[in-house]
Amino acid sequence: MEDKEWNRKLLRAQLLSCKRNYRKTKNNIFLNDIEALEALLDDKILVFETDNNFKQKLEDDINIANCYMDYYTAIQRFYIDSAFIKIFPRITYDRLDNSIQILTEFLSDFYNKIGGVWAKYFNDTFRHRKDNLAFGKERSWSIFAPSIDYCYIYSGNDGSIMDYFNLVHEYAHAVSDRMNGRPRCYENNILLETIPLTFELIAADEIVDFFEGLDEEVIKYNIVNCATIILSARRVVKFTNYIGHAKKILPFIPTMLDMMFYTKSSLKCAKKILQEAHIERLIYTLSFLVAIELYYFYKSDPEKALNIMEAINQLYTPDGIIQTLEDNNIMINEHSEAFVNDSFESYYIKKLIPFDI
DSSP: OOOBOOOHHHHHHHHHHHHHHHHHHOOHHHHHHHHHHHHHHTTOOOOSOOGGGHHHHHHHHHHHHHHTGGGHHHHHHHHHHTTTOOOOOOOOOOOOOOOHHHHHHHHHHHHHHHOHHHHHHHHHHHTTHHHHEEEESSOOEEEEETTTTEEEEEEEOOSSTHHHHHHHHHHHHHHHHHHHTSOOOTTTOTTTTHHHHHHHHHHHHHHHHHSTTOHHHHHHHHHHHHHHHHHHHHHHHHHHHHHHHHGGGGGGHHHHHHHHTTOHHHHHHHHHHHHHSOHHHHHHHHHHHHHHHHHHHHHHOHHHHHHHHHHHHTOOSHHHHHHHHHHTTOOTTSSHHHHHHHHHHHHHHHTTOOOOO
């Protein structure tokens, strides 16, 4: 599949407009968008961490994680429920003929079938796809510039079924960001991946209906999801134990971090902790557990599930989201074990391998 860039002429014009408005108003909303748009022009992929900011990242992760200790219990339970899985099958996706036209046709069909306010904001974003949608080989991401109410989407493509899920996921970010008029903030909401992951799970069923012969690829996708989240949960649990100990000495952490950089062994140990279980793993793991419950709710009552998703999209904190779920009798981990079991059972049945759970 060919790569595709966004409209750099438009991007430069938007950047100049933001700079003019910032000079006039000194409003930080323009300054933040200037930084984001300049990064796009410089072809910088927005990443979550680099070696240069490791020390600050570790300190931030510890402080953020301590704010959400109560939510670790859900991950710990999932970790216990999935402990029976010791070996994960080696998954290789089949190569598919994924042209941009085929990908975007499915994407449009999917969101318009979802309907309602989601379709409205999707179509308003999708109509600019010649300017704001790019394809390439890097990690997928999207960015929202609230001062100009505009999104840029970069979808990684490798010629597999993941190309469809990447698009669904990043457009879910773009749509939800535009719906509430604010960019994502990891520090304020560790459940911010919930809506994109929920739409991925819904899209998995739609792909089977939309395309002939891709049911096995969807099964592989579910297996990869399960394996990724199970392994992340296990690492998060390890980090939880570390944080639980660190809380007792939290006031001394900045000094401890300074000391780490005087000994290679301490630095190596700290980097391993950060690599295996930092805040991004917590975000995706907990968001995925909530997404599973919303997915099962959607299968029984699509309209109400979408209304709940719209409601939680307006909330800034996990507390509000969890309360909204509980108000609708949606409990984390109610279906997670069944989802994992069904995914693995479907895979092994397809491969004609006995699977006894």
